[in-house]
Amino acid sequence: MTNSIRATNIRWRVLFITLLLGYIAYVFRGNLSVIGKYLMDDIGITQIELGWLLSSFLWGYTLFQFPGGLLSEKIGPKSTLVFCTLGCTLITIISGLIVMGGFSVALMIPLLFICRFLLGAFQGPLFPAMAGGVIARWFPSGSWALPNGMTSTALALGSASTPPIIVLLAENFGWQSTFFMISILGLIGSIIWWKYSKNWPREHPDINQKELDLIGESEFNNNEMSWSMVKEVLADKNVLFAALGYMSMNYVFFIFYSWIFIYFVNIRGFSVLEGGFLASLPFLMGAIGATLGGYLCDRLQKSYGVIWGHRIPVIVGLVPSAGFLIFGSITENPYLAVLSLSLCYGFIELTEGPFWSAIGFVSKKPQAAGGILNTGGNLGGVLATPLIPILANQFGWVIALNSGVFFALLGVFSFMQIKFK
Numbered sequence: 239m240t241n242s243i244r245a246t247n248i249r250w251r252v253l254f255i256t257l258l259l260g261y262i263a264y265v266f267r268g269n270l271s272v273i274g275k276y277l278m279d280d281i282g283i284t285q286i287e288l289g290w291l292l293s294s295f296l297w298g299y300t301l302f303q304f305p306g307g308l309l310s311e312k313i314g315p316k317s318t319l320v321f322c323t324l325g326c327t328l329i330t331i332i333s334g335l336i337v338m339g340g341f342s343v344a345l346m347i348p349l350l351f352i353c354r355f356l357l358g359a360f361q362g363p364l365f366p367a368m369a370g371g372v373i374a375r376w377f378p379s380g381s382w383a384l385p386n387g388m389t390s391t392a393l394a395l396g397s398a399s400t401p402p403i404i405v406l407l408a409e410n411f412g413w414q415s416t417f418f419m420i421s422i423l424g425l426i427g428s429i430i431w432w433k434y435s436k437n438w439p440r441e442h443p444d445i446n447q448k449e450l451d452l453i454g455e456s457e458f459n460n461n462e463m464s465w466s467m468v469k470e471v472l473a474d475k476n477v478l479f480a481a482l483g484y485m486s487m488n489y490v491f492f493i494f495y496s497w498i499f500i501y502f503v504n505i506r507g508f509s510v511l512e513g514g515f516l517a518s519l520p521f522l523m524g525a526i527g528a529t530l531g532g533y534l535c536d537r538l539q540k541s542y543g544v545i546w547g548h549r550i551p552v553i554v555g556l557v558p559s560a561g562f563l564i565f566g567s568i569t570e571n572p573y574l575a576v577l578s579l580s581l582c583y584g585f586i587e588l589t590e591g592p593f594w595s596a597i598g599f600v601s602k603k604p605q606a607a608g609g610i611l612n613t614g615g616n617l618g619g620v621l622a623t624p625l626i627p628i629l630a631n632q633f634g635w636v637i638a639l640n641s642g643v644f645f646a647l648l649g650v651f652s653f654m655q656i657k658f659k
Contacts, residue, residue, distance in 0.1 A: 245448035249376040249439065253385050255431050256368050257392035259323055262423045263361055264396030265403075266326045267295055269416060270354065272404040272499055272517075275510065276413040281343055285500070285627045292496045293623040294351045298358030300616040304472075306363025307370060307609025314437035315371030318363050320428050325360030327424030329353050334417025365389075366608035369594045376439055378454050380539060382598050383548075387532020387591030391525045394587060398521030401499050405514035476600040476656050477607045481614025483552070483652035484593050487586060488618030489645035490559060493638075494520050494583050496623045505635050506572040516576050523584030531555060532591025544599055545658050548592045552653045555588030560646040567639040589649070599658045618645070 274288045283291075310318040333353045336346060373385045407416045436442045439453050471477060498520060503513035531551045539547030559582045566578030593611065601607035622642075629638035 243446065243448055245452050246444060246446045248442050248445040248449060249453060252372060252376055252435055252442075253388065255427075255434060256319070256372050257389060259319055259364070259427050259431060260368065260389055260392040261396040262323065262427045263326060263364055264393045265400050265420050265423060266330050266357065267361065268397055268400035268495070269330070269404055269420060270295075270350075271496055272401050272514065273408070273413050273416060275500060275503060276408060277337075280413075281346065283343060283347065286624075286631070287347060289496075289624040289627045291347065291350055291354055293620055294354040295358040295361075296492075296616050296619040296623060298355035298360075299362050300358070300613050300620055302359045302362025303366065303613035303616065304606065304609035307366035307606040309363050310367035310371045311603065311606055315367040315375070316432070316435045316437050318367040318371065319435075320432050322360050322362075322364045322367070323424050323428045323431070326357055327421050327428070329357045329360060330417050330421045330424070333357075334414060334421075337417065338414045362612075363609075365612050366606070370597065370603075370606070370608035371437075372435075373594075374598050375437070376453060378452060379598065380544075381536055383535035383539075383591040383595035384529070384532040386594035387528045387530070387535070389594075390528035390532075390587060390590035394521045394524035394528055396521075397495060398518040398525060401514040401517040405511060409511070471601060471603050471606045471610065474601060474607070476658075477597070477610050478614075479652050479655040480593060480596055480600065481611050483614075483649045483656075484611050485614040485616075485618040486645040486649035486652060487556060487589055487593070488615040489622045490563065490582070490586050490618075490642040491615075492619035492622040493626055493642050494579070496619070497626050498579070501635065502572075502576070506575060508572065519576060520580040520583035523580045524587035527555070527584040527587035528590045531588030532595070534588070535592045535595055548596050548599075548656075548658070549654065551592045552589045553650055555585045556646045556650045559583075559585040560643040563642050563646070564640055567636045586646070589653075593653075596653075596656060596658070600656060 270292060274283075274292070277283050278285065278288060306318070306322075333350060336349045336353065339346075341349065368389055369382075369386055373382055373389070377385050404413075404416050404420075407413075407419055411419070439445055439450055499513055499517040502508045502516050503510055506513075508516055534551050535547055537547075538550055541547070542550070562578045562582035562585065566575045566582060569575050569578065594608070597607045597611050625641070626638045629641060
């Protein structure tokens, strides 16, 4: 009779709620990329000033990646994710009060800059806690790439739905109101996560022994942190190569995340409403690519081993993305440009699962190492977000977009240097 008992699927339910939190996080951070069009038209800020506002999020996000990973190691992913989501909700509400406060542009810009920095700081621990905390604890070794890819899919769906949702809300209720409306999502997500989640599978009352056996025992230290461990993670060349590769991939990612809506409207000539919907297409392709890349990584590991199981999706993702980026930037047909750039982003997202899965194989402190990985990733955004409008103003958008080609190829080179343990 015992053998007929099926394993519960609590790990997938826990993962689904983390996907919801990731989706909400990307709606919070993506709001300004769409609202920026209204800030430029109604308030009078420049494209370069908007670039600095968008990059201020990334400075806070990047600075708090590694500390956030350490925080999650210490207090566990359950409390960490609630802290992050509620903090982001509060900052989003404050940002709405600022844009409705009647401040001068000279005062509004630094106030929004501070809020965006704090929003980034609160989101800093989020994804190290998801990948190194939830997924590494709740899924067996060798099966991390798919759930990590699904996490990236949720982020891509957040990115895809943000432009049309924000445009529709702005057109019907005023763009200032969008800050308050999306804050409701943060409250809902925090309540659901707190009521259902646990730090470890064995703590959950609904899980059975069959699923615990399937997950297996974690090889990671249970909340044991020391300065020697911190130094060990920071000095690990494999973690640093992964971070450099992830930085390179994310340079291309942030071209899309920060500027694609404005590029479609201002450069390709689409209306605000049409541009909002077309700007969702790259992220929908990314949603498909992220899950597919994670699935392929897990399957390829079974056929070709851990090393090439991770390398193949990264090569297949980054090399074609460079070609699609070139074509999308030079074609005169705006709809072909949308298609090519959407494919570029879809191929880029093939690599998300493999990057995050790799961390579990090269470090025994995956939340702290995940903090370093995402620090590298967001340095790509810190570089790309303010640099793209500067390059566009100086040399045009073709050169600005094609700066991503170099970084896509650098990402392949860097990932190939990782030695899996």
